[in-house]
Amino acid sequence: MATTERKPLLLDFEKPLIELESRIDQIRELAAENGVDVSEDIRQLEARAMQLRQEIFSSLSPSQKLQLARHPRRPSTLDYIQAISDEWMELHGDRRGTDDPALVGGVAKLAGRAVVMVGHQKGRDTKDNIARNFGMASPGGYRKAIRLMEHANRFGMPILTFIDTPGALPTAEAEYKGAGEAIAYNLREMFRFEVPIICTVIGEGGSGGALGIGVGDRLLMFEHSVYTVATPEACAAILWKDAAKASQAAVALKITAPDLKNLGILDQILSEPSGGAHSDPLGAATILKQALIENLEALLQTSGQERRKMRYQKFRKLGVFTDLP
Template structure:
């Protein structure tokens, strides 16, 4: 069984192996077991739909973090007809964890920004596991300002566990860089479409996450904190991450209900990593559709709509509370 198979997918793999065994047996013995194979395939299809229609938050997190999930570069390859990467923040260096550039879709230019994960340990180390430094966010801001100057719409793709928390990043102004991006993105005078394509972790996601449309792919999460960190803070026990994940309301469906995102982008059954090209084309259609809606707005209308979008987010309610351990309550006192 492949190492990258998730626990809840094992029944599907077992069925696939049974089908393979039957087909080999048919070839060796010359027997006709096509009806049995057909029945097993139908059973596998129904089971696949049933499993992915009833995923819990922990299982969605596992898909969002899957090592084979498409990266920003994969989406660039499938979505853009041409792409030119641009480098550097003109202050310190070029952050490999956050890439950006200019791409063409149907002859129209767009500025693109996205967190870039690696597909191997070596590449992940080079990309810092998509945890951007302040120079990454300053590069993003430089390219967004350039997009505004030349009237290019902006597409951003979020897939990061969070901004890099190292000493060097803090010394170079990590929090300030993210805060500045939030302030500047609120008033950039071109359409911004944001897509969460995997992990949407904390301020690292927000640094390129303020836009006119917020889309989330079906099996992703967007959160103020990782469930593991939340569990460690609230219960001093990272093993309670599944409980924390449910309480945080971090899935696409939960955030859509809370009106914090605008649209859920359907993925191929099993997740984007099962069919990256199809996933990218589904996403491309959504991006184009949203850009068309935003393109008819004047600059003043665009900024007013963006302001109202964020001004109307959230409401206070004491109906649902998380039960905190007594020691946590005592510390709060």
């Protein structure tokens, strides 16, 4: 029964590993039924499974990392918040008549310190995804986010944002209600806040929808997450008029954590449990919590004005290049 349930969520490159693990389970069950000692064989197969897992997940292509970033079982913003916070109270509404479920936020305590947490929220299944617009926030969502962040700045609470969206809601209604203005307003306001801001890409960070809560003192990113100006499918459709070339676009866009670290965009890569964050959500949450606490402690050593200046300089340096003769 368990194997049947996992098939729809199984990625192609995971199949050899899952088949080997399934074989190990079958041998263990048969041995137990027949009273046969196969412990040595099991140890060898488990060692092979561990080696295979390391081989697979250490050599993923950008398009494969994109699949992992979009994995339905990958921990979401609310999963991480509930795992890392001592207390959590979700707050609702943008005070203009809407409460976007694709972008959640509230007040929490991290290691005893009051903070405000904000992030994109995808669904677990089709029905939930439709309700949450697949994590694509509307203008009201970004207005809710900035309302909570202004509250944090007013009361001296650090801001932690969690990025996981293919982009802002791409509908005519969203444009009519000022999607571009809402995101631009957030970008401007996040630069002026004096409290520490730490942004973490936990899954898929796409386009202005990600940037709407992505201006911070530190940018962290899980190793199998992606961060890009446009989805590879959209890029391929625009440049080559062929969405089937998304894998080629994923390489050209430099969407992976190592690429972004080399470009100076990313501050820290967070390792994931063997097999990806979805294989051990609590393990991934522990890694995230430790990184947030360490970065927050470092940022709190500087004054609010210093953080504002460094944040501004951080983003001014992005995109700088040198022409070679």
